[in-house]
Amino acid sequence: MKKPETQQDISLLNINLSNARSENESYEDYRNRLKTNKQILKTYFTMGREAFREMFPNGVADAMQEAITKANQVETHDV
Secondary structure, eight states: OOOOHHHHHHHHHOSOOOSSOOTTOOHHHHHHHHHHHHHHHHHHHHHOHHHHHHHOTTOHHHHHHHHHHHHHHHHHHHO
């Protein structure tokens, strides 16, 4: 059975899009997550689903993790 489009889109993002703050989430983390979600959704709606899938074939969460890893490697080499 095929998933509805919205479920496919959410699985593509693979991030927490809820506006609710979770129990173990600090207020600062919550605000940062909302800001990140806003940027991601803006990109998604601007570029469209197909372009977004091409940009992030493994989902946004993987792309964000790769970017953090690369940034940490650069900082480590600069020290």
